[in-house]
Amino acid sequence: KHPNLKQRLDTAYDHNKVLELTLQTTWKQDGNMVYDILDGQYDEFLRDYAQVVADFGHPVLFRLGNEMNGDWCPYSSYNTSRDTTMYKEFYKYVYSFFEKAGAQNVIWIWNPNCASFPNFNWNDEMMYYPGDKYVDIVGMTAYNTGTYYASTGEKWHEFKELYEGLYYDYCAKFQQPLMITEFSSASMGGDKNQWVINMFNTIKDYDRIKAAVWWDGCDWDANGNVARSYFMDETPALLDIFKKYLKSSWDKDVYA
Numbered sequence: 001k002h003p004n005l006k007q008r009l010d011t012a013y014d015h016n017k018v019l020e021l022t023l024q025t026t027w028k029q030d031g032n033m034v035y036d037i038l039d040g041q042y043d044e045f046l047r048d049y050a051q052v053v054a055d056f057g058h059p060v061l062f063r064l065g066n067e068m069n070g071d072w073c074p075y076s077s078y079n080t081s082r083d084t085t086m087y088k089e090f091y092k093y094v095y096s097f098f099e100k101a102g103a104q105n106v107i108w109i110w111n112p113n114c115a116s117f118p119n120f121n122w123n124d125e126m127m128y129y130p131g132d133k134y135v136d137i138v139g140m141t142a143y144n145t146g147t148y149y150a151s152t153g154e155k156w157h158e159f160k161e162l163y164e165g166l167y168y169d170y171c172a173k174f175q176q177p178l179m180i181t182e183f184s185s186a187s188m189g190g191d192k193n194q195w196v197i198n199m200f201n202t203i204k205d206y207d208r209i210k211a212a213v214w215w216d217g218c219d220w221d222a223n224g225n226v227a228r229s230y231f232m233d234e235t236p237a238l239l240d241i242f243k244k245y246l247k248s249s250w251d252k253d254v255y256a
Protein backbone atom coordinates (compact mmCIF):
# COMPACT_ATOMS: atom_id res chain seq x y z
CA LYS A 1 0.00 0.00 0.00
CA HIS A 2 1.08 3.55 -0.64
CA PRO A 3 1.54 5.75 2.46
CA ASN A 4 -1.22 8.35 2.88
CA LEU A 5 -1.48 9.21 -0.81
CA LYS A 6 -5.00 10.59 -0.56
CA GLN A 7 -4.08 12.66 2.49
CA ARG A 8 -1.01 14.07 0.74
CA LEU A 9 -3.00 15.01 -2.34
CA ASP A 10 -5.79 16.62 -0.32
CA THR A 11 -3.37 18.53 1.92
CA ALA A 12 -1.48 19.93 -1.07
CA TYR A 13 -4.74 21.00 -2.71
CA ASP A 14 -5.96 22.65 0.50
CA HIS A 15 -2.74 24.71 0.52
CA ASN A 16 -3.15 25.69 -3.15
CA LYS A 17 -0.23 23.50 -4.23
CA VAL A 18 0.24 20.86 -6.92
CA LEU A 19 2.16 17.70 -6.03
CA GLU A 20 4.89 16.27 -8.19
CA LEU A 21 4.58 12.56 -7.47
CA THR A 22 7.56 10.36 -8.28
CA LEU A 23 7.19 6.58 -8.50
CA GLN A 24 10.26 4.36 -8.72
CA THR A 25 11.11 0.71 -8.29
CA THR A 26 13.56 -0.37 -5.59
CA TRP A 27 16.50 -2.73 -5.54
CA LYS A 28 15.97 -6.43 -4.90
CA GLN A 29 18.40 -9.07 -3.75
CA ASP A 30 17.22 -11.41 -6.48
CA GLY A 31 16.02 -10.32 -9.89
CA ASN A 32 14.63 -6.94 -10.85
CA MET A 33 11.34 -5.38 -9.76
CA VAL A 34 10.65 -4.18 -13.31
CA TYR A 35 10.23 -7.79 -14.41
CA ASP A 36 7.90 -8.47 -11.46
CA ILE A 37 5.72 -5.48 -12.38
CA LEU A 38 5.43 -6.65 -15.98
CA ASP A 39 4.61 -10.10 -14.61
CA GLY A 40 1.58 -8.65 -12.80
CA GLN A 41 2.86 -8.96 -9.23
CA TYR A 42 2.13 -5.31 -8.41
CA ASP A 43 -1.19 -4.96 -10.22
CA GLU A 44 -3.18 -4.46 -7.01
CA PHE A 45 -0.87 -1.69 -5.83
CA LEU A 46 -0.92 0.05 -9.20
CA ARG A 47 -4.69 -0.29 -9.56
CA ASP A 48 -5.24 1.22 -6.13
CA TYR A 49 -2.64 3.97 -6.65
CA ALA A 50 -4.12 5.02 -9.99
CA GLN A 51 -7.67 5.00 -8.60
CA VAL A 52 -6.74 7.25 -5.66
CA VAL A 53 -5.15 9.74 -8.04
CA ALA A 54 -8.11 9.56 -10.43
CA ASP A 55 -10.64 10.06 -7.61
CA PHE A 56 -8.69 13.14 -6.44
CA GLY A 57 -9.72 14.77 -9.70
CA HIS A 58 -7.38 17.78 -9.59
CA PRO A 59 -4.14 18.14 -11.61
CA VAL A 60 -1.28 15.92 -10.46
CA LEU A 61 2.24 15.96 -11.87
CA PHE A 62 3.38 12.35 -12.17
CA ARG A 63 6.98 11.34 -12.81
CA LEU A 64 7.64 7.66 -13.38
CA GLY A 65 11.11 6.12 -13.20
CA ASN A 66 13.13 9.32 -13.56
CA GLU A 67 16.86 9.41 -14.41
CA MET A 68 16.41 6.10 -16.16
CA ASN A 69 19.59 6.62 -18.19
CA GLY A 70 21.61 6.55 -14.97
CA ASP A 71 23.05 3.22 -13.83
CA TRP A 72 22.17 4.04 -10.19
CA CYS A 73 18.50 3.36 -11.01
CA PRO A 74 17.31 -0.27 -10.79
CA TYR A 75 14.99 0.35 -13.76
CA SER A 76 17.83 1.60 -15.96
CA SER A 77 18.60 -0.60 -18.93
CA TYR A 78 22.04 -1.01 -17.38
CA ASN A 79 20.23 -3.22 -14.87
CA THR A 80 17.73 -4.84 -17.27
CA SER A 81 19.98 -6.70 -19.70
CA ARG A 82 21.07 -3.45 -21.44
CA ASP A 83 17.62 -3.39 -23.06
CA THR A 84 15.76 -0.06 -23.00
CA THR A 85 12.65 -1.81 -24.30
CA MET A 86 12.11 -3.07 -20.75
CA TYR A 87 11.83 0.47 -19.42
CA LYS A 88 9.43 1.53 -22.17
CA GLU A 89 7.22 -1.49 -21.56
CA PHE A 90 7.32 -0.83 -17.80
CA TYR A 91 6.34 2.81 -18.39
CA LYS A 92 3.44 1.90 -20.71
CA TYR A 93 2.28 -0.84 -18.35
CA VAL A 94 2.01 1.57 -15.42
CA TYR A 95 0.36 4.13 -17.71
CA SER A 96 -2.34 1.60 -18.58
CA PHE A 97 -3.57 1.49 -14.96
CA PHE A 98 -4.14 5.25 -14.92
CA GLU A 99 -5.85 5.00 -18.29
CA LYS A 100 -8.21 2.30 -17.00
CA ALA A 101 -8.91 4.38 -13.87
CA GLY A 102 -9.88 7.35 -16.02
CA ALA A 103 -7.16 9.53 -14.47
CA GLN A 104 -7.47 12.40 -16.93
CA ASN A 105 -6.03 14.71 -14.26
CA VAL A 106 -2.55 13.20 -14.46
CA ILE A 107 0.19 15.21 -16.18
CA TRP A 108 2.83 12.69 -17.25
CA ILE A 109 6.47 13.73 -16.90
CA TRP A 110 9.21 11.78 -18.66
CA ASN A 111 12.49 12.78 -17.04
CA PRO A 112 15.93 11.51 -18.03
CA ASN A 113 19.14 12.63 -16.35
CA CYS A 114 21.13 15.40 -18.04
CA ALA A 115 23.85 12.88 -18.98
CA SER A 116 23.80 9.12 -19.54
CA PHE A 117 25.81 6.77 -17.33
CA PRO A 118 27.36 4.82 -18.94
CA ASN A 119 27.57 7.07 -21.97
CA PHE A 120 26.91 4.44 -24.63
CA ASN A 121 24.51 4.66 -27.59
CA TRP A 122 22.24 1.99 -26.16
CA ASN A 123 21.88 4.09 -22.99
CA ASP A 124 21.09 7.41 -24.69
CA GLU A 125 18.01 9.06 -23.17
CA MET A 126 16.11 8.92 -26.48
CA MET A 127 16.32 5.14 -26.37
CA TYR A 128 13.99 5.34 -23.34
CA TYR A 129 11.36 7.62 -24.88
CA PRO A 130 7.98 5.82 -24.73
CA GLY A 131 6.24 7.99 -27.34
CA ASP A 132 4.31 11.25 -27.46
CA LYS A 133 1.09 9.62 -26.27
CA TYR A 134 2.67 8.89 -22.91
CA VAL A 135 4.48 12.19 -22.27
CA ASP A 136 2.83 15.53 -21.42
CA ILE A 137 5.95 17.28 -20.08
CA VAL A 138 9.64 16.58 -20.65
CA GLY A 139 11.57 16.86 -17.41
CA MET A 140 15.13 18.12 -17.00
CA THR A 141 17.55 17.31 -14.17
CA ALA A 142 21.03 18.74 -13.65
CA TYR A 143 22.73 19.73 -10.40
CA ASN A 144 25.66 21.94 -9.50
CA THR A 145 27.22 19.34 -7.22
CA GLY A 146 30.08 21.59 -6.11
CA THR A 147 33.61 20.39 -5.34
CA TYR A 148 33.28 18.20 -2.24
CA TYR A 149 34.53 15.31 -4.39
CA ALA A 150 37.03 17.40 -6.37
CA SER A 151 39.51 14.51 -6.23
CA THR A 152 37.19 12.57 -8.56
CA GLY A 153 36.94 15.47 -11.01
CA GLU A 154 33.86 17.16 -9.64
CA LYS A 155 33.67 20.85 -10.61
CA TRP A 156 31.53 23.88 -9.92
CA HIS A 157 28.99 24.50 -12.71
CA GLU A 158 26.86 27.59 -13.13
CA PHE A 159 23.17 27.20 -14.00
CA LYS A 160 23.73 28.34 -17.58
CA GLU A 161 26.48 25.74 -18.07
CA LEU A 162 24.13 23.01 -16.87
CA TYR A 163 20.97 23.99 -18.71
CA GLU A 164 21.59 26.05 -21.83
CA GLY A 165 22.77 23.20 -24.05
CA LEU A 166 20.20 20.83 -22.54
CA TYR A 167 17.42 23.36 -23.06
CA TYR A 168 18.07 23.96 -26.75
CA ASP A 169 18.64 20.25 -27.36
CA TYR A 170 15.25 19.42 -25.83
CA CYS A 171 13.55 22.30 -27.67
CA ALA A 172 14.70 20.70 -30.91
CA LYS A 173 13.71 17.15 -29.94
CA PHE A 174 10.36 17.66 -28.20
CA GLN A 175 7.15 19.59 -28.73
CA GLN A 176 5.97 19.34 -25.13
CA PRO A 177 6.50 21.98 -22.44
CA LEU A 178 9.70 21.56 -20.41
CA MET A 179 10.09 21.43 -16.65
CA ILE A 180 13.08 21.30 -14.33
CA THR A 181 11.78 18.57 -12.07
CA GLU A 182 14.62 18.87 -9.57
CA PHE A 183 17.74 20.98 -9.36
CA SER A 184 19.93 22.73 -6.84
CA SER A 185 23.38 24.08 -6.09
CA ALA A 186 25.80 22.84 -3.48
CA SER A 187 27.90 25.27 -1.45
CA MET A 188 31.49 24.09 -1.70
CA GLY A 189 33.54 25.43 -4.59
CA GLY A 190 31.85 28.73 -5.38
CA ASP A 191 29.40 31.44 -4.35
CA LYS A 192 26.00 29.79 -3.88
CA ASN A 193 24.23 33.13 -3.38
CA GLN A 194 25.50 34.41 -6.71
CA TRP A 195 24.67 31.07 -8.34
CA VAL A 196 21.02 31.50 -7.38
CA ILE A 197 20.97 35.11 -8.62
CA ASN A 198 22.50 34.00 -11.92
CA MET A 199 19.93 31.20 -12.13
CA PHE A 200 17.00 33.60 -11.81
CA ASN A 201 18.52 35.96 -14.37
CA THR A 202 19.11 33.10 -16.84
CA ILE A 203 15.99 30.94 -16.53
CA LYS A 204 13.72 33.80 -17.60
CA ASP A 205 15.19 33.47 -21.09
CA TYR A 206 14.11 29.81 -21.37
CA ASP A 207 10.44 30.37 -22.07
CA ARG A 208 9.58 26.71 -22.70
CA ILE A 209 10.50 25.86 -19.10
CA LYS A 210 7.16 26.21 -17.36
CA ALA A 211 8.16 25.16 -13.84
CA ALA A 212 11.28 24.46 -11.80
CA VAL A 213 11.52 22.54 -8.52
CA TRP A 214 14.42 23.27 -6.14
CA TRP A 215 15.53 20.17 -4.25
CA ASP A 216 15.86 21.31 -0.64
CA GLY A 217 18.06 18.66 0.92
CA CYS A 218 21.60 17.32 0.95
CA ASP A 219 23.85 14.42 -0.02
CA TRP A 220 25.80 12.62 2.70
CA ASP A 221 29.26 11.13 2.44
CA ALA A 222 30.21 7.63 3.61
CA ASN A 223 30.88 8.92 7.13
CA GLY A 224 27.53 10.64 7.56
CA ASN A 225 28.80 14.17 6.91
CA VAL A 226 26.98 16.59 4.62
CA ALA A 227 28.82 16.39 1.31
CA ARG A 228 26.57 18.57 -0.82
CA SER A 229 24.38 21.09 0.94
CA TYR A 230 21.45 21.88 -1.32
CA PHE A 231 19.34 23.66 1.32
CA MET A 232 17.35 26.70 0.27
CA ASP A 233 17.51 28.19 3.77
CA GLU A 234 21.19 27.43 4.34
CA THR A 235 21.76 31.06 5.37
CA PRO A 236 19.39 33.99 5.97
CA ALA A 237 21.03 35.82 3.05
CA LEU A 238 20.32 32.95 0.67
CA LEU A 239 16.70 32.74 1.76
CA ASP A 240 16.34 36.49 1.26
CA ILE A 241 17.61 36.11 -2.32
CA PHE A 242 14.95 33.49 -3.04
CA LYS A 243 12.24 35.69 -1.52
CA LYS A 244 13.35 38.74 -3.49
CA TYR A 245 13.61 37.06 -6.87
CA LEU A 246 10.51 34.90 -6.50
CA LYS A 247 8.47 37.97 -5.55
CA SER A 248 9.92 39.90 -8.47
CA SER A 249 9.20 37.00 -10.83
CA TRP A 250 5.68 36.67 -9.55
CA ASP A 251 5.03 40.40 -9.88
CA LYS A 252 6.26 40.36 -13.48
CA ASP A 253 4.44 37.08 -14.22
CA VAL A 254 7.70 35.66 -15.54
CA TYR A 255 7.38 32.21 -14.00
CA ALA A 256 3.84 30.95 -14.37
